[in-house]
Amino acid sequence: MVTQRAYKFRFYPTPQQKRQLAIEFGHARYVWNWALEARTKAYKEDGESLNTISLSRQLTVLKKTACPWLSEATAGCHTQKLRDQDTAFKHFFAGRAKYPRFKKRHQTQSVRYQLDQRHVAKNFNAENQRLKLPKLGALKIKWSRNVGGIPKMVTVSKDPAGRYFVSMACEVEITALPTRKNAIGVDVGVKDVVVTSSGDKSGAPKYTYQYARQLKMAQPRFLSARLFKSSCEGVKFFV
Structure with a gap:
């Protein structure tokens, strides 16, 4: 049986990685708030529902005109924020969550990286405990347990206490235990x-x-x- 197994490890960034992560967190927060404002305004004024595709096109134009500094961060992280907002609105319309809110600086910050499966062997190696991410390089991670499988997405987060974490989910195959006839009641x-x-x-x-x-x-x-x-x-x- 194949299932998803989640892993979370403590991450100790270098000063250069902290500066780059500050850019990643800030830009991702800006993209989230910009997209939320654009969605809300478009629905109130024109009754139009925007999605990730339309917002991604607007974001590309925004990077070339008013906000060229957005190119300092990883473009894939911006796309993932738009997809996260799509998921948040799906939960809202289904009645499972409240209306999405604007992100604040003092809250938990996170960005998600998509690993290229064609070159994932160069960026991730569970045996040698190596993980590389775009614009960050190799990460110093405290591997508290072995990782089974290869992740497709990696999330880097920072909590309000200033600690950094790396989260990932891998597909692992679980072998079913053999059935036993001598069951005991407790x-x-x-x-x-x-x-x-x-x-x-x-x-x-x-x-x-x-x-x-x-x-x-x-x-x-x-x-x-x-x-x-x-x-x-x-x-x-x-x-």
């Missing part, structure tokens, strides 16, 4: 924590009773320490 008991249908009992270790005396002696000490700390707050000591 029940939660009162006298024992777990009781099985075969008659095995786990017992009930009474840790609370075992450490009741230590807890009784520790509680007054903890309360007295809290009272002393609260009484000392706001008091200035002079030496």
Whole structure:
């Protein structure tokens, strides 16, 4: 059986990569807000519903005229933002979400890169733990587990705490476990924590009773320490 498995890793960018990511995040946020304003204005004034194709054409003209600085970022990230907005509006019209909102700088920032499957071997290698993205180069990632399969999309995000992450989804094949005939039922008991249908009992270790005396002696000490700390707050000591 083939299924999608998601992976998320911590990413430690270099100063140069941080500057480029700041450009990517800012431009992607601008494209989202520009597209949302254009959609809303076109629907209110003319009753027209814009989509990714029409907005992508307008964005190309915008890059050549009023906003040539948009070319500093990866063009694929702009296209992905337009597609994300298409998905957001589909959820809105289906009643599954609210009307899309404008993006703000202090929120979680993210951009999505599409890996070229023709040259994906040069940009991604799970065995050697290597990932390269356009205009960023090789990324320093903390690979906490092995990646199975090859991703088609890679998302780079930055949370409000300033941490960077890399997320991806890969198609992996899962081998089904062999069926077993000797099934065992498990029940939660009162006298024992777990009781099985075969008659095995786990017992009930009474840790609370075992450490009741230590807890009784520790509680007054903890309360007295809290009272002393609260009484000392706001008091200035002079030496």
